[in-house]
Amino acid sequence: MSDKVPDPSTSAETPSDAELDMVVTGLQRSLQEWATRHELWFDCGFQSYAERVGGEPGDFPVVTVLHFDGDLGRALDGDFHGLDMEFFDLLERQGFWYERNDSASAHIYPKDSSPLFQPFLDREKWQWVCGLVKPDVADVYEELYSYFAKRPEDLHRLTWREFETLLFRIFQAQGFTCELGPGSNDGGIDVRVLQRDPLGDILTLVQAKRYAPRNKIDLSAVAALHGVADVEAAQKSMFVTTSDYLPSARKFAGRTRIPMKLTTSADVREWCQDASAGIVRDKSKLVTPQAVSSLLQSLTFKDPRIVHAHTGYSVLTNQFAIILKETKHAALLMAIPARTISDDGYGQRGSEIPEIGPACLDRLTTDTVFRAKRSNRNGEVSYWDGRNLYSAWDGAPALFDFCD
Known part of the structure; x- marks a missing residue:
């Protein structure tokens, strides 16, 4: 069987998601067949970068993550004579290359000369942006707005709930008090926007419809919105759609007696541009x-706001950070230095603790403040920045080992 994967890049048009999926499926099949032929396919599988890592995409798109146990x-480490180069050549013939990510996985990338490089990168960024559409992360994430400011045509690719949430966050970024509807049984209103005014608060009811461009909004839909605005005594109403x-x-x-504004993706693009421009990109300026x-003055030695990540493949290292700000789904962390309290005399092995003295204030810079996704599983809170998984430091000295 040929190891050549389907190549939609011969088309003059940008490949669709389905065509990119076809490329990935063909690549995965050829790799699994190769590993099976060499009796290596045990406890192995594939995941997307979003599934496996869940972090912010880099400059090179990860087409798929091969994981193994x-x-x-061992074969990729060169323990079986020649199989690592055979694997490399297999990918090379198909226009891909790989890099070990850790002891249990490898990231597979398209060559940067490949016509599929940019489509895969665009799709990976799209998946990342979709993961940012949460009700409470606008103060941490800026890509959400800048992406749609540049590519409003992608708005209709959001789910209807993601579209509602995006509008909710945009209006909040504009300084309004907002309420996001429950998503179902909402009485035809998706977002309520309240503008505080000395002469009386102004309530605007917003109806959102995430439709394909050809599916235009008809009279009955806008009439229904006006009816609800009349019943609720709203001062304004707004219809937002990705079509027309x-x-x-x-x-x-x-x-209409109650002023109604009809808006489209072009308006959402402008709102996103304004929201993006209004966000401080230097994350250290958010605090x-x-x-x-x-x-820092309020921190105790064993404080849950001090978090720790212990990572390494052949070298074990520690990363410490302080939680500066957090919401339900995201957090801003500041990396802090570690202080060695014991070692082997050569500084290669030993233990260390976080340094939480006043000097940490000098670390409030662009390079040391970073964002992470926050998760809460059965009461255990963790923070994932795409490379390290942080959790509350337990107060015990952390071991390090720089010997490879």
């Missing part, structure tokens, strides 16, 4: 030095 990993409106709908909206100073 057994002889396949039939002439009858526009005519009706122009005659003030005064706030960090106060935080």
Whole structure:
């Protein structure tokens, strides 16, 4: 059987997700067949980068992650004469290359000269952006707005709930008090926007429809929104869609007693541009030095706001950080140095603890403040930055080993 995977890059058009999936499936099949032929396919499998890592994409798209627990990993380490180069050549013939990520997985990338490089990178960024559409992460993530400011045509690819959540976050970023509807049985209103005003608060009811461009909003939909606005005594209403409106709908909206605004993806793009411009990209500026100073002074030796990650493949290292700010789904962390308390006399093996003295305040810089996804599983909170999994430091000295 040929190890050549299907190649949609011969088309003049950008390959679809289905065509990219076909490439990945063909690649995975050829790798599994190769490993099976060499009796290496035990406790192995494939995952997407989003599934396996869940972190922010880099400059090179990971087409698939090959994970293993057994002889396949040893073969890639060169323990079986020539099989590592055979695996490399197999990928090379298909336009890919790989890199060991850790002891149990390898990341597979398209060559940067491949016409599929950019489509795969775009798709990986899209998956990342979709993962950011959460109700409470606008203060941490900026890509959400900048992505759609540049590519409003992708709005209709969101799920209906993701689209509602995106609008909710945009209006909040504009300074309004907002309420996101439950997603079902919401009475036809997806977002309620309250604008505080000295002469009386202004309530705007928002209806969102994530439709394909050809599926235009008709008269009945805008009439229903007006009816709800009238019943709730709202001062304004707004319809937002990723498609457009039939002439009858526009005519009706122009005659309503309660002002109604009809908006499309072009408007959402402008809102995203404004929201993106209003976010400080230097993450260290999201917290003030005064706030960090106060935080440092309040820290105790065994404080849950001090987090620790212990990582390594052939070398074991520790990373310590302080939680500066967190929401339900995300957090801002600041890396802090470690202080060695014992070693082997050569500084190669030993134990260390986090340094949480006043000097940490000097580390409030762009390079040391980073963001992470926050998870809570059965009461155990962790923070994942795409490379390290942090959890509350237990107060015990952490071992390190720099000997390879």
